[in-house]
Amino acid sequence: xxxxxxxxxxxxxxxxxxxxxxxxxxxxxxxxxxxxxxxxxxxxxxxxxxxxxxxxxxxxxxxxxxxxxxxxxxxxxxxxxxxxxxxxxxxxxxxxxxxxxxxxxxxxxxxxxxxxxxxxxxxxxxxxxxxxxxxxxxxxxxxxxxxxxxxxxxxxxxxxxxxxxxxxxxxxxxxxxxxxxxxxxxxxxxxxxxxxxxxxxxxxxxxxxxxxxxxxxxxxxxxxxxxxxxxxxxxxxxxxxxxxxxxxxxxxxxxxxxxxxxxxxxxxxxxxxxxxxxxxxxxxxxxxxxxxxxxxxxxxxxxxxxxxxxxxxxxxxxxxxxxxxxxxxxxxxxxxxxxxxxxxxxxxxxxxxxxxxxxxxxxxxxxxxxxxxxxxxxxxxxxxxxxxxxxxxxxxxxxxxxxxxxxxxxxxxxxxxxxxxxxxxxxxxxxxxxxxxxxxxxxxxxxxxxxxxxxxxxxxxxxxxxxxxxxxxxxxxxxxxxxxxxxxxxxxxxxxxxxx
Numbered sequence: 001x002x003x004x005x006x007x008x009x010x011x012x013x014x015x016x017x018x019x020x021x022x023x024x025x026x027x028x029x030x031x032x033x034x035x036x037x038x039x040x041x042x043x044x045x046x047x048x049x050x051x052x053x054x055x056x057x058x059x060x061x062x063x064x065x066x067x068x069x070x071x072x073x074x075x076x077x078x079x080x081x082x083x084x085x086x087x088x089x090x091x092x093x094x095x096x097x098x099x100x101x102x103x104x105x106x107x108x109x110x111x112x113x114x115x116x117x118x119x120x121x122x123x124x125x126x127x128x129x130x131x132x133x134x135x136x137x138x139x140x141x142x143x144x145x146x147x148x149x150x151x152x153x154x155x156x157x158x159x160x161x162x163x164x165x166x167x168x169x170x171x172x173x174x175x176x177x178x179x180x181x182x183x184x185x186x187x188x189x190x191x192x193x194x195x196x197x198x199x200x201x202x203x204x205x206x207x208x209x210x211x212x213x214x215x216x217x218x219x220x221x222x223x224x225x226x227x228x229x230x231x232x233x234x235x236x237x238x239x240x241x242x243x244x245x246x247x248x249x250x251x252x253x254x255x256x257x258x259x260x261x262x263x264x265x266x267x268x269x270x271x272x273x274x275x276x277x278x279x280x281x282x283x284x285x286x287x288x289x290x291x292x293x294x295x296x297x298x299x300x301x302x303x304x305x306x307x308x309x310x311x312x313x314x315x316x317x318x319x320x321x322x323x324x325x326x327x328x329x330x331x332x333x334x335x336x337x338x339x340x341x342x343x344x345x346x347x348x349x350x351x352x353x354x355x356x357x358x359x360x361x362x363x364x365x366x367x368x369x370x371x372x373x374x375x376x377x378x379x380x381x382x383x384x385x386x387x388x389x390x391x392x393x394x395x396x397x398x399x400x401x402x403x404x405x406x407x408x409x410x411x412x413x414x415x416x417x418x419x420x421x422x423x424x425x426x427x428x429x430x431x432x433x434x435x436x437x438x439x440x441x442x443x444x445x446x447x448x449x450x451x452x453x454x455x456x457x458x459x460x461x462x463x464x465x466x467x468x469x470x471x472x473x474x475x476x477x478x479x480x481x482x483x484x485x486x487x488x489x490x491x492x493x494x495x496x497x498x499x500x
Contacts, residue, residue, distance in 0.1 A: 002055075002078065002079045003076055003078050004053045004055070004077045004078070004079060005073040005075070005077075006052060006053065006074060006075050006076075006077065007071050007072060008049075008069070008070050008074050009049075009070065011040070011049070015042055015070055016069065016070055017067055017068060017069050018041060018042045018047075018067065018068065018070070019040060019067040019275065020038055020039075020063070020064050020065065020068070020074065021038070021040060021041050021046060021064065022038060022039050022064055023060055023064060024036045024038055024048075025037055025038075025057050025075075026060070027057050027058060027060065028056065028057060029056070029057045031055065031077065032051070032054050033050075033052065033053065034050040035050060035051045036048045036049065037049050037050065037075055038075075041275075041276040042276070045406065045409060045410060045413070046374070046406040046407060051077065053077040053079055054079060055077045055078050055079035056077065057075065057077055058076040058077060058078045059075070059076045060074075060075055061073050061075055061076060062074045062075075067275060206223040206228075206235060207228065207232065207233050207234035207235065208223055208228075208236075209234065211237070212234075212235055212236065212237055212240060215237065215240055216240060221240060221243060226239050226240065226243045227239060227242075227243075227404045227405050229405050229406075242373060276374060284436075284437045288434055288435050288437045289434050292440070292474065293473040294432075294473070295471050295473045295478070296470045296471075297468075297469055297481055297482060297485055298430055299466070299467050299485050299486070299489050300464060300465075300466050301464065301465050301466070301467060301492045301493060302453055302455075302462050302463070302464060302493050303326065303448050303464065303465045303493070304463040305493060305494055305496075306326050306463075306492045306495055307326065307448065307463045309329065309495045310324055310325065310326055310328070310329065313328075313393075318390060319390060319393065322393050322397060323393070323397050324393055326445075326448055326465075327420070327445065328389070328392060330422075330445050330488070331366060331392060331396065331420060332389060332392060332498055333487075333488045333490075333491030333498075334366065334420060334443055334488055335364050335366065335385050336491055336497075337484050337485075338484070339385070340483075340484075341480055341483055341487065342362075343475055343476060343480055344418065344471070345360065345361050345364060345418050345441070346360045346417075346439075346440050346475055347361070347439065347440065348440060348474050363383055363417070364384045364417055364418065365380040365381065365383070365384065365415050365416050366380055366381045366384035366418060367379070367380040367417075367419035367439070368396065368399055368419070368420055368422070369419060369421035369422070370399070370400060370404065370408075372403050373404075377408055378416060378419055379399050379403055379412040380412065380413065380415070380417075381395045381396070382415075389498075416436060416439060417439060418439055418441050419433075419436045419439060420442070420443050420444075420445060421433050421442060421443070421444050421445070423444050423445065423447075424445050424446045424447035424465065425447075426447075427447050428446060428447060429446045429466050430446040430468040431468055433468065434470065435471070435472055439472075440474075440475040440476055441470070441472070441476060441484070442469070442470050443467060443469050444467065444468035444469070444470075445467065446465050446466040446467065446468065447465065448463050448464070449463070449465075450463055450464070465492070467485060467489060467492075469484070469485050
């Protein structure tokens with residue numbers, strides 16, 4: 001018998017610490033190589049740690065909710081055969097500098113980066129590292145009633161709207177609310193029986209078990225608004241707890257948000273630790289704001305033809321099943337405008353001898369700022385300049401879904417070259433965004449709404465939006481920033497220019 005200890009690895013470039021969010025195993029459990037042991041929260045994302053050993057879990061060495069340094073032993077596993085493999089290196093591969101815009105050859109393509117961005121294992125053996133489960137949202141095929149394959153749970157799989165296998169008493173709204181106030185990093189504990197079989201039905205294309213639907217009805221939650229994290233794409237109890245915590249902003253329902261009037265003020269102050277993604281974001285924004293001299297400009301745009309174009313794309317058979325929004329056209333416009341004004345797609349670099357250099361990137365890793373329950377994340381689409389309109393739409397869909405589920409991997413947030421922040425999704429007209437560190441430009445996309453607009457001497461209602469751009473004035477002067485924003489606006493006003 002061999003006792004193996006698994007130390008917390010560096011799952012990103014230069015990771016120094018991480019928090020154990022939840023354990024997926026307990027002492028006595030049998031694990032195989034690549035079975036998920038736990039979820040950790042780094043400064044960039046939630047990452048699953050697979051087991052580098054096969055054997056039996058002996059001890060969990062670090063409790064949930066504790067932040068530890070890289071290299072700290074977190075779990076011990078007893079193997080039945082001596083000479084078990086040692087932990088593999090899970091360092092994410094760095095993204096190399098890409099060739100000139102639109103000139104990427106098959107020989108120069110970085111297949112490792114592509115694999116890490118999609119969460120798929122590389123060829124040549126099992127991946128011992130981080131990443132979401134493959135086909136995490138793929139539903140399990142239904143098994144015919146009476147089949148003996150797949151074990152008892154599979155044999156009892158239900159068809160749509162069929163009765164439940166065993167009665168489950170759902171938690172009350174008060175229980176869900178109390179679970180939402182549990183300490184950070186802990187999981188709600190529910191010892192009552194749950195459905196052991198497959199997902200029981202499909203209502204409005206949202207997968208969820210009947211007890212979960214009952215809880216959602218009691219709380220007045222639309223399941224379509226909840227980010228599903230179940231293994232087969234279903235909404236779980238934990239998803240409802242997370243959604244409820246967001247919706248109520250962690251309000252104490254008994255006392256109300258302001259607390260009991262009789263309590264002293266110092267007892268009505270909620271202290272929220274700054275860690276993980278929010279801590280990293282705060283530091284990056286401070287560093288950027290006080291190192292890069294920001295200058296911002298704004299432009300009003302008649303996006304009526306963009307709205308018409310988006311409507312045609314939604315009706316197109318080629319885009320069936322793909323979510324299409326004006327953000328897609330803006331993303332394509334930013335790529336097009338950056339090719340005409342290359343210095344906005346660059347980095348300011350201070351050299352060791354006290355001099356400086358401007359590194360112009362002849363590739364576009366397009367960052368999309370995404371609001372998540374754990375703070376703002378900016379994953380980027382690698383080599384976005386090489387994607388067709390349909391491929392770019394799919395990449396935007398995947399990026400948003402992954403970020404909101406907290407499954408964005410560190411490699412997907414590294415090496416960005418230019419960022420878009422879609423503040424219009426929240427109904428905001430415009431803003432002055434802070435440049436993402438390592439970049440020199442960011443574009444804020446305001447809401448699109450009907451406003452009176454003068455066209456050919458007549459005042460008529462048109463779909464109007466406001467673009468805001470912030471630039472590092474060391475690299476991008478007023479003339480260049482104005483030309484870049486004018487080019488972006490030109491595409492939104494006339495998407496047909498993309499065909500030139």
